[in-house]
């Protein structure tokens with residue numbers, strides 16, 4: 388099978404870690420029957436400064452018409468608003484209808500308090516539709532502002548369905564020997580429908596309906612729900628109890644950054660932006676100007692994002708090989724980058740993981 392992968396390094400350490408994603412794909416054993424064709428694509432702040440566009444049309448065209456998946460590094464955002472500049476990854480999610488943000492947070496299975504969860508965040512609506520307005524009314528004490536929180540049946544059903552599919556797939560990975568702390572699939576629906584009975588209420592109803600589909604029930608996917616505030620508490624007290632979490636946009640954003648803090652370094656945490664038949668793997672971290680150019684960026688978030696992209700392209704076996712090689716590096720803990728307390732360079736970490744692959 389030939390997979391055409393777009394590579395969008397972006398700014399800063401994006402350029403140091405995205406090549407690692409390419410190398411691990413090229414190093415996959417030939418017995419998997421995978422071939423890759425890579426296209427380098429531009430996006431980001433430096434692209435904007437050179438060309439006036441943060442997301443050139445060619446990048447979107449090639450992704451839409453000539454790629455099966457992509458890897459995105461990171462982009463820098465100017466600290467002050469710059470006229471004409473807006474985040475290319477946000478634009479890409481819209482243009483390619485990548486409606487889900489998927490963020491696994493995992494420690495090695497041998498950790499003192501092991502974690503293995505994935506947060507599935509709806510990425511097109513909720514408060515982030517950005518329909519805000521500022522008004523003035525003496526009865527409100529002067530100026531006030533308000534925002535629309537929009538939740539639709541369609542978006543809620545499809546995100547919960549994706550969470551169910553992910554739960555099933557993770558179970559398959561476990562059954563094929565991939566080390567995990569969970570014995571059976573579980574999806575936790577997060578909301579605040581006790582207060583927001585219409586918006587979060589609709590999300591909750593739709594999520595339950597989607598997850599009641601027979602393929603999830605027959606696949607042994609258990610479903611629970613949890614109010615988002617008590618979820619934060621439990622996420623920090625007993626993070627090991629979660630498998631798949633599905634959440635509306637805002638809660639998902641907050642939960643996924645919070646969960647990332649549980650594993651010690653942003654350099655470990657992958658994500659994927661996923662739509663129908665397309666996935667972009669993206670490390671959670673930014674362009675890290677403080678370590679740019681030093682050759683010490685942790686490549687693991689990118690390697691795991693690469694594996695995650697492969698999962699969504701239906702290549703679970705290849706993904707499992709990458710995850711296992713990364714975990715072996717972390718478990719042995721001899722060649723770690725400085726963010727994990729080690730001394731290894733990006734290059735040393737990558738070559739250690741490639742050897743294990």
Ligand code: NAI
Nearest residue numbers: 461462463464653654672673674675676677678684685726
């Ligand atoms: P950041 O994620 O770039 O860095 C935060 C801290 O984590 C820094 O100390 C950095 O050195 C460290 N770090 C991040 N990734 C690492 C890795 N792979 N290995 C080792 N250490 C790592 O976040 P920050 O500093 O808030 O933002 C820097 C720039 O990145 C800004 O312009 C921001 O707008 C942008 N950004 C872009 C994102 C994206 O492209 N999706 C996400 C977050 C920030």
Ligand code: MG
Nearest residue numbers: 640641643644
């Ligand atoms: Mg965030």
